[in-house]
């Protein structure tokens with residue numbers, strides 16, 4: 319839907335009245351920046367079994383293999399830029415009295431686009447965590463030992479959530495609270511297959527939010543959405559931001 323297309327009345331009404339907006343994002347928002355998603359054709363999980371790369375057991379079995387895989391993904395980040403989808407979401411933050419961006423992504427592109435009110439459900443690949451003392455540090459340039467060690471002697475690992483691990487409690491609590499209270503909720507670029515993130519839009523909808531999904535491919539969430547935009551996020555989200563800005567006329571209401 320472009321800026322000049324007529325938006326459904328329900329969307330216009332919801333965007334005009336909205337006091338609490340939540341945006342949930344997944345790997346699809348970063349696809350147009352050149353980062354591959356996890357599922358689907360050419361997705362990361364097609365070539366790499368998550369059980370060999372994204373579990374605590376995999377790290378225990380072969381820490382160097384897991385470390386090198388994340389280092390390979392880290393090395394791509396300085397080569398990519400936030401895309402118009404990230405930038406539009408950063409703009410939405412300033413258009414509502416209350417706003418929370420909940421991301422499953424670990425790539426830091428939302429922050430680079432200017433988003434500030436956000437929680438990361440799956441950690442951030444730009445940080446390391448000591449597997450022994452849990453101290454957090456910024457990931458630095460590669461050193462001799464793979465993986466490098468913490469001052470305490472423990473092996474460093476990326477500060478991301480692996481399968482079988484709990485999500486960061488505070489981030490999850492904020493995400494639940496904001497989603498349940500939201501009156502407008504956008505689910506952008508996520509397959510909606512991974513819990514608990516996949517339940518956030520459902521909770522929002524059950525509590526009366528107007529639910530918008532942005533995904534070029536059909537997902538289970540499309541059926542319960544009030545508006546499903548089957549377009550790439552880099553196209554849909556700038557149009558959404560443009561329309562919201564027009565409808566709200568610069569007022570936070």
Ligand code: OAD
Pocket residue numbers: 343344345346347349350355356357358361372422423440479480481506507508509510511512532533534535537549550551552
């Ligand atoms: P997925 O790879 O499961 O899904 C990405 C979604 O983005 C798919 O539904 C695509 O159709 C959609 N997509 C692709 N290009 C798009 C575009 N340009 N604009 C909008 N949508 C687009 O990624 P997530 O849903 O983020 O967890 O996956 C959730 C979690 O599963 C990830 O955080 C990761 C993974 O295993 C961990 O590693 C813990």
